Amino acid sequence: MGTRLFQQASARPPYATAERRRSKRRLGLLALAVVVVALLSVASLTSPFSLAELRSFDYLSTFSPPPLPKDGPVIVAIDEPSMADIGTQWPWPRALHARLIGALRTAGAKVIGIDVIFAEPSSAPENDITLAAALGPDVVLAGDETLIETPQADQFVRTEPLAAFVERGARTGIASVHLSGDGTLRQVPGYGDGFAAQLAAVAGRPKQPISGTALLQTFGPARTYPTVSYYQALDPGQFLPDGFFRDRVVIVGLSLQNAPTLKAGGADAFATPFTVRTGHLVAGAEIQATIFDNITRSLFISKGGHGAVIAAIAFGALLAGGVVFRATGWATTAMSLAVLVLLIGASYALLRLGHIFISPIGPVLAYLSVVSSQAALDYATERRSRRNITRAFSRYLSPALVARLADDPSQLKLGGERRTLTILFCDVRGFTTISEGLKDDPEQLTALINRLLTPLSDIVLESGGTIDKYIGDCLMAFWNAPFDDPRHASHAVGAALQMLEAIERLNEDLRREAAETGTETRVLKIGIGINTGDCVVGNMGSTRRFDYSVLGDAVNLASRLEGESKNYGVPLLLGERTASLSAADFTIAELDSITVKGRTTLSPIFTVVPATGSAPLETHRHLIAAKYAGSLTASSPAFAELERTIPHLAGYYRLLRTRLP
Numbered sequence: 001m002g003t004r005l006f007q008q009a010s011a012r013p014p015y016a017t018a019e020r021r022r023s024k025r026r027l028g029l030l031a032l033a034v035v036v037v038a039l040l041s042v043a044s045l046t047s048p049f050s051l052a053e054l055r056s057f058d059y060l061s062t063f064s065p066p067p068l069p070k071d072g073p074v075i076v077a078i079d080e081p082s083m084a085d086i087g088t089q090w091p092w093p094r095a096l097h098a099r100l101i102g103a104l105r106t107a108g109a110k111v112i113g114i115d116v117i118f119a120e121p122s123s124a125p126e127n128d129i130t131l132a133a134a135l136g137p138d139v140v141l142a143g144d145e146t147l148i149e150t151p152q153a154d155q156f157v158r159t160e161p162l163a164a165f166v167e168r169g170a171r172t173g174i175a176s177v178h179l180s181g182d183g184t185l186r187q188v189p190g191y192g193d194g195f196a197a198q199l200a201a202v203a204g205r206p207k208q209p210i211s212g213t214a215l216l217q218t219f220g221p222a223r224t225y226p227t228v229s230y231y232q233a234l235d236p237g238q239f240l241p242d243g244f245f246r247d248r249v250v251i252v253g254l255s256l257q258n259a260p261t262l263k264a265g266g267a268d269a270f271a272t273p274f275t276v277r278t279g280h281l282v283a284g285a286e287i288q289a290t291i292f293d294n295i296t297r298s299l300f301i302s303k304g305g306h307g308a309v310i311a312a313i314a315f316g317a318l319l320a321g322g323v324v325f326r327a328t329g330w331a332t333t334a335m336s337l338a339v340l341v342l343l344i345g346a347s348y349a350l351l352r353l354g355h356i357f358i359s360p361i362g363p364v365l366a367y368l369s370v371v372s373s374q375a376a377l378d379y380a381t382e383r384r385s386r387r388n389i390t391r392a393f394s395r396y397l398s399p400a401l402v403a404r405l406a407d408d409p410s411q412l413k414l415g416g417e418r419r420t421l422t423i424l425f426c427d428v429r430g431f432t433t434i435s436e437g438l439k440d441d442p443e444q445l446t447a448l449i450n451r452l453l454t455p456l457s458d459i460v461l462e463s464g465g466t467i468d469k470y471i472g473d474c475l476m477a478f479w480n481a482p483f484d485d486p487r488h489a490s491h492a493v494g495a496a497l498q499m500l501e502a503i504e505r506l507n508e509d510l511r512r513e514a515a516e517t518g519t520e521t522r523v524l525k526i527g528i529g530i531n532t533g534d535c536v537v538g539n540m541g542s543t544r545r546f547d548y549s550v551l552g553d554a555v556n557l558a559s560r561l562e563g564e565s566k567n568y569g570v571p572l573l574l575g576e577r578t579a580s581l582s583a584a585d586f587t588i589a590e591l592d593s594i595t596v597k598g599r600t601t602l603s604p605i606f607t608v609v610p611a612t613g614s615a616p617l618e619t620h621r622h623l624i625a626a627k628y629a630g631s632l633t634a635s636s637p638a639f640a641e642l643e644r645t646i647p648h649l650a651g652y653y654r655l656l657r658t659r660l661p
Contacts, residue, residue, distance in 0.1 A: 029324065029374055033317040036369045040362055041310045051181050053309075053359035058184070058273035060348050060357075061217060061301065068219045069297055073113075073199070073289035074248045075227040076100070077255035082230035094118065094127040098134035100234055100252065105138070107236045108246030111202045113140040113195065115175055115253030115268070115285045118161045128164065135170040140198045142175040142253075145191070173198035175288060177270065185270040185282075188214040188291060188300050196291035203249050207295035213303035215357055217294055221278045225289045227255060249292065253285030301351060304358035316343060316363025320370035328375040336371055340364060416538030421478045422492040422530060422578060423555050424465070425562035426456060426499060428473040429525040437520075449473060452524060455502040463495040464488075468549050476559075478550050481537040489532050489581035493608060496528045496572050497586075529561030531575030557603060560596035568592065569651030570607045579606035587611055590624055591652060609648050616645035627656070634660040 043049050078090070086092060097114065104112050118141060122128055135141075144159040160172050173195030178187050188210055191197065200207050230252070232239035254268040269281035294300040304312070323335050347360040428434070438445040453475060460467055460477045464485055468476040479488035507523050514521040533554025540549050554575075561573040568591055579588045586608045593602040619638055626632035634657045643650045
């Protein structure tokens, strides 16, 4: 009946089982990664996921944005100072716009874009005539295209400037923009005749091929582009540096001096990626300038397709698998931080260097999902292993040792290791007679054995010992494994003395119960042998079942000492090394040197005596020396003196006298 700490269900050796567990974990990790990639690939098709990706674009594209292109558009702002200076309520007379066009043309403007829609005749026809006369091929007027959704059908409504304006050579550019689901402007408009595209055509800078998923690269918050007030542009010679408009694309439109906030809103103002940082909207005229630079300088960002998103998600899962391939732990956290920085950095580098946006959201979520899920599985496995270890060892080790082993299972080396141990054997004297007397009542015999072994086992565990096995009425235990115990010999001897006291208490209980029931009194006696020596301790047995046990000559001697104890009239015998190691804590007396069965050399044997004076111990040592010299006789007066001064060894002295001439 060995200590069954671990059992294996197959004939595979331990290393094969460990490899099988590793293979099972790897397959589980692969399955986890596949599931995560599949789920995130499907989730990437949903609107919330897409908006999250676009939000990540806002932060990445506005982190250290590229500098504003040189010689880009100039903004003429219809703003508060201009309204105050002109003193006329908006909309202003169109003749004023005609005057502005003339002033800009005179100042050398290459192209003039008016981001104002003149779709209906004004109340003063002469103003329309004046404006029409000022228009020409160098002017682009804004148009609009709106989608009207009804239960019956969806209809596009296109709004263009008056025909009289277009007939004078002015071009029409659709100034409409498309907002994302969260109301933010990120997408480059795909109109072939868009407002910025028409400005580019007139300026002789045709737009570059644009993908359908092109995203707008912004260069800063509101008022990043050079901006002057409308009233200043009416008289640039007075208010502006010489040549300010020369060969420049000029965009005229509403642009309030103080950028409106998201909460307040604003006319012809939009949220852009920079809005997440500033909280301010950007004027439509500046939006058109941004679009112009994006399409003429190929600065726009192409959004990766769904295939690229899935590949990025798979890459994140692959990185996670590499990090947790062997195990998860505190190092996983540090590595994960580095990997997350790597994923975000890779997305940013691709955006800046390749003008391609693949959001880090997918790979980051894939990485975190795989790592956290595997960490949770590893934690659950560790907890299950901890429970198994606790459950298995709790019957053989003290609770404190079980807790230590559960916290650090590596302290238990499987397969055996060489250690110096103190081994204890405890056996019931005359148990065969007791068993024969109770042969018709096996339940009572079992109860008696349990009453005997329970306190003895508790004493072993409380002293830090490990119970090796029960063999019928015999208990085997050892100290200094699986954990180091520098005082293992003293702890074993102390446990033996407590076991003898526990037997006395049990006998008192048995005598009282016998007196109460009128049954025969059964007196229990035990013999204990303790020896210290080098042993091999670990899991031993077959590949199907093994016990945590010890092997070695020191174990055999401990067993022999237990058997010899009855021949010396003492309940406890110690080996030489045990006696030496525990001498500082107990009073040790040598009894004899014997040759036990299976050994050819003499083995000194010792026992523990209650504290007594030095004189009786000195007399005892002289008696043992005389015994070894062959000069001790049964008539020696030392026997009578020692039986009186060391009564604990009285039985030993009487037996010794019977063996002497």
